[in-house]
Amino acid sequence: MIESRLHGGAAHGSDEVEAADKLSVTDLDFYYGDFQALAGVTVGVKERATTAFIGPSGCGKSTFLRCFNRMNDLIPGTRLTGRITLDGEDIYAPGVDPVDLRRRVGMIFQQPNPFPMSIYDNVAYGPRLHGVKKKARLDDIVQQSLERANVWREVKDILGRGGLTLSGGQQQRLCIARVLAVRPDVLLMDEPCSAIDPTSVQKIEDLMAELESEITIVIVTHNMQQAARVSQFTAFFLQEETNEPAELVEYGRTAELFTSPEDKRTEDYITGRFG
């Protein structure tokens, strides 16, 4: 069932020219105060493709994801060594403005978190921050973004209504639209589908498939089938002992990782033996 839905074959065959790494991580260690959450992670995230991060709960997937847009900077006491580059540029180099970085690297959270303002204002939030003021231009951006987020048809007549009046799944797609409105290069998604209804999950997977040709997506998911459906590359993380840092166990093409994992621990995890 998993194999039949993999993208692995035609579209991303191995004889195709390999895409460049959009994000590249070298020897990353991450600390919450004294607690080291991640150790020695080295991995690349391919451009215009979807990469899934999988692993048991608490193994640092969210932590790792939040390194890419420096959201961890907001948590006091966090520390990081190693190197992460976006298009070859070190995003933790002195002088890099995290605010600017976050405009290029958007993020979707597990809990839909629309602002308590109208649907329109939610989507227009980012463009307005960047100085777009003309009503006609904003209207265009709002419509396009909602269309790309697969929620336009449901909200086009109620743009003035509060974003929080939508269903959870619609809220999540509204949040996706809000991020797309600033045209990010990279979209980070932290378990975007774990708190919403199946119809919306389907719509989100559809929109991910459409976005794939334009942007780089990194998704954290607990749902193995989902990882297999939406991603071309998968990274498996594991924290072997509590209070020990987690590591990247295996990274590869999703098709290969799921069908013939190289590491015994990966195999155990995807066959459901632990986690």
Place this chain on the structure above:
Amino acid sequence: MAGSERDMRDAGPGAPGPREPGSGSGVLRQTARSQYLKESSLRALFLACASVAVMGVALIFLFVGLRGWAIFAKVGVVDFLFGSTWLPTEGEFGIWPLIFGSFAVTIGALLLGAPLAIGTAIFLSEVASPRVRSILRPAVELLAGIPSVIYGFFGLIVLRPIIADMSGGLGFGLVTGWLILAIMIVPTISAISEDALRSLSPGIREASYAMGATKWQTIYKVLVPAAKVGIIDAVILGMGRAIGETMAVLMVIGNAPVVPAGVSEPFSTLTTTIVLDMAYASGDHRTALFGMAIILFLISMVLVALVRSLSRFGKQVG
């Protein structure tokens, strides 16, 4: 008994559903019923609490109204409210200067104090490190615990001379009242505003930062609008405190029942006049004081309604 049992069952969604007689286990029914009795007696208890509060307000209004209504009949509503001379011992019962004084000192204090308090709340909730917050917050709360007569002293001894120097007068008047009241309402407004900000879902903060907003953009474009209702509540309560405050105000405004010619000239408010005159007033004078209490009552009700409808309007737009 049977009737009351049915009433209980039908009373609410929490009530146990009807059962075929003898079909369920007796123990189960018993437990459910006693649970329901507990629930409904608790509900009655809380209803009683709420009723006491409402009845208190009603009784006070009734009492004040009974004592004061006669002055409206005697002097006439318009002459009472808008008459410009308050000489109660000589039968002149115009309270306009006092109404003006109450409004002027309250509005000025709000204009000064509310931004200060909201700024404090934003600082405490969004900017201060936990350590700074742990020092500053109790300090602000302490302001609320200081008896108002101490504020009065401070205004009288410290502020008044400074203002007298700057303005050339005695320093009794609106400016001193504004400053004192502004400080007094800060803890009320800031504590409630801070609660409103801190109770926002943390998700929207993260979302805004993740969109590439700066801290300030997040505060003024997302957090403050989202906490607007709570902040407006805070301002209402601050206003209530300001318009009702008597002691501190009494000590710094000079107490002359006239519309002051300047911001450093003596004036009176409704509350200070009631307090000062109550000691010796009799007859119509006394009735007039109760009439003023009615007006005070109505003013606070109107102010609360006004701010509430403003906030509702704001909510629809925003």
